[in-house]
Amino acid sequence: xxxxxxxxxxxxxxxxxxxxxxxxxxxxxxxxxxxxxxxxxxxxxxxxxxxxxxxxxxxxxxxxxxxxxxxxxxxxxxxxxxxxxxxxxxxxxxxxxxxxxxxxxxxxxxxxxxxxxxxxxxxxxxxxxxxxxxxxxxxxxxxxxxxxxxxxxxxxxxxxxxxxxxxxxxxxx
Amino acid sequence: xxxxxxxxxxxxxxxxxxxxxxxxxxxxxxxxxxxxxxxxxxxxxxxxxxxxxxxxxxxxxxxxxxxxxxxxxxxxxxxxxxxxxxxxxxxxxxxxxxxxxxxxxxxxxxxxxxxxxxxxxxxxxxxxxxxxxxxxxxxxxxxxxxxxxxxxxxxxxxxxxxxxxxxxxxxxxxxxxxxxxxxx
Numbered sequence: 001x002x003x004x005x006x007x008x009x010x011x012x013x014x015x016x017x018x019x020x021x022x023x024x025x026x027x028x029x030x031x032x033x034x035x036x037x038x039x040x041x042x043x044x045x046x047x048x049x050x051x052x053x054x055x056x057x058x059x060x061x062x063x064x065x066x067x068x069x070x071x072x073x074x075x076x077x078x079x080x081x082x083x084x085x086x087x088x089x090x091x092x093x094x095x096x097x098x099x100x101x102x103x104x105x106x107x108x109x110x111x112x113x114x115x116x117x118x119x120x121x122x123x124x125x126x127x128x129x130x131x132x133x134x135x136x137x138x139x140x141x142x143x144x145x146x147x148x149x150x151x152x153x154x155x156x157x158x159x160x161x162x163x164x165x166x167x168x169x170x171x172x173x
Numbered sequence: 174x175x176x177x178x179x180x181x182x183x184x185x186x187x188x189x190x191x192x193x194x195x196x197x198x199x200x201x202x203x204x205x206x207x208x209x210x211x212x213x214x215x216x217x218x219x220x221x222x223x224x225x226x227x228x229x230x231x232x233x234x235x236x237x238x239x240x241x242x243x244x245x246x247x248x249x250x251x252x253x254x255x256x257x258x259x260x261x262x263x264x265x266x267x268x269x270x271x272x273x274x275x276x277x278x279x280x281x282x283x284x285x286x287x288x289x290x291x292x293x294x295x296x297x298x299x300x301x302x303x304x305x306x307x308x309x310x311x312x313x314x315x316x317x318x319x320x321x322x323x324x325x326x327x328x329x330x331x332x333x334x335x336x337x338x339x340x341x342x343x344x345x346x347x348x349x350x351x352x353x354x355x356x357x
Contacts, residue, residue, distance in 0.1 A: 007350035013329075014269065014319035016357040020239060021313055024178040034175035035314045037205065037306045041180075045204035045302045052197050059193050093246055094191055097277035100299030101197070108299055 049101070056102040057143045060095065064143065067091055067136050074129050081129070085118040088132065092118065095139070103148045106155055110138045110162065127169040134165035178313060180206035184235050187212045188219045188243035188255060189275070198242065201302055205309070209235055216250030219243065220258050227266035238270055240312060242296070245276040245287070252276075253290060260291040260326050268326070269319055271312040275300070291327025293317075 025035055070084045070091075092115040099107025114135040122128065138158050141147070147154050185207050189195040199210050211234070213219035219241075226233035241259065245252035256272050259265050274287050277298040284295065294308045317328040331343060347354050 009353045010322065010351040011345055011349075011353070012321040013347070013352065013354045014321065014357065015354065016269065016316075016319075018313075018316055020183070020271070020316070023182045023239070024180055024313055025176050035178050035310060036175040037180075037310055038177050041205045042302065042306055045201040045306070048200040048204045049197065049302050052193075052200065056193070090246075090248075093277055097298030098191070098194060101194075101301065102299075105299075 053102040056098075056104065057146060060098070060104075060107065060139075061143050063091060063095060064136060064140050067139075071129070071133055071136060074132070078124070081124040085120075085122060085124075089115055089118045104142060105149065106142045106147055106151055106158065107139055109159070110135055110142070113162070113166075114139075130169040131166055134162055134169070138162045178206075178310065180309070181208050183207050183239045184209040184211070184237060185240045185242060186210075186219060186222070186238045188214075188216060188241065188247070188252065190215050190244060190247040194244070198305075201305060202242075205306060211235060211238070215247040216243070216252060216255030216258075218250075219255050220250065223259070223266055224264050227264065237267065240271050240273065240309070242273045242275060245274050245278060253287060256287070256292060257290055271316070273308050273312065288330055289325065289327075291325075293328050 021035075025033075067088060070088050074081045074084050092111045095111035096108045096115055099105060099109075099111060114132065117128070117131055117135065138161065141158055142151070145154060147158065149155075151158065185202055187195060187198050187202070187210060189198060189212070195212055195214075199212060202210050211222060213222050222233065223238065226235060226238065230236045241255075243252040243255055252274055256274065259270060259272060260268055271293040272291065273294045273296050274292045275296045275298060276283070276287070278284070279297060287295065294311055296304060296308050315332075317332065319327065320329050331337075345352050
């Protein structure tokens with residue numbers, strides 16, 4: 001029977017022993033002792049990433065083909081533009097989250113800009129479609145020419161080219 | 174000198190709809206020393222696996238999941254729905270399991286939404302291997318107490334006991350009426 005003088009429990013705080021630390025550092029460790037990931041393991045994980053990065057351009061190339069497919073549907077069937085935008089946006093979201101990991105931050109930059117271009121309130125005019133096309137072209141160029149890192153002069157030229165295209169078609173919307 | 178972690182006994186569930194990122198996470202976790210890695214292609218797939226793990230661990234191939242690393246944006250069942258299921262559903266095998274949410278959503282509103290649903294750590298995309306390792310280390314090194322109130326269930330959302338700039342909203346202590354501390 002509940003103690004009438006005791007307040008009903010409204011908040012429970014659960015404090016469990018650190019099972020994960022016991023599993024990974026043993027139960028005998030000193031409380032508060034600093035822990036670290038094995039540097040050799042970290043190096044091996046980075047090597048695994050490097051290896052996968054070699055395949056990234058081919059993989060993302062297929063995604064760009066998929067984007068072009070959506071773009072073509074936007075061009076030949078204006079009525080489906082809003083629906084295709086949602087698909088393009090989903091792909092762009094994935095791409096912006098991956099490029100930087102594999103050494104292609106320009107993919108992340110351009111995909112992020114593309115993501116913003118195909119939001120629920122984005123324009124569906126032909127000029128807007130040109131802006132979407134410019135993004136896809138810029139990403140294609142990054143992959144075709146293997147423009148890694150910030151891309152130096154090539155990267156600057158691609159970024160400037162995309163900005164110009166956005167400015168030019170943005171005005172005529 | 175810091176103690177080196179041996180991740181060989183950890184079991185991790187990776188939930189990621191992109192096959193390429195899924196492979197990357199698996200390879201990297203494996204290289205970091207995690208031997209038991211289970212994968213799911215979206216939140217629904219993960220829920221089915223966790224149900225199986227609870228009902229029939231032998232068939233699931235593991236006794237428990239020590240850590241979930243999940244993408245947020247997936248279809249049809251995203252990472253947020255998965256996390257809410259893990260934290261709140263009666264069929265969840267472990268409502269306290271550490272949950273690392275991998276996300277390209279960087280807005281404060283999104284982060285607050287995930288935090289208020291019980292996320293343990295965020296891993297922002299694009300991520301580096303060092304960041305993956307750091308999040309795993311944080312989960313092991315600095316676990317937080319779990320808080321269960323009428324409006325929240327999950328790890329304590331305030332990570333630090335230091336000086337807090339802003340209104341003091343943490344008014345309850347272990348001795349406050351209505352507070353129960355459960356040790357385990």
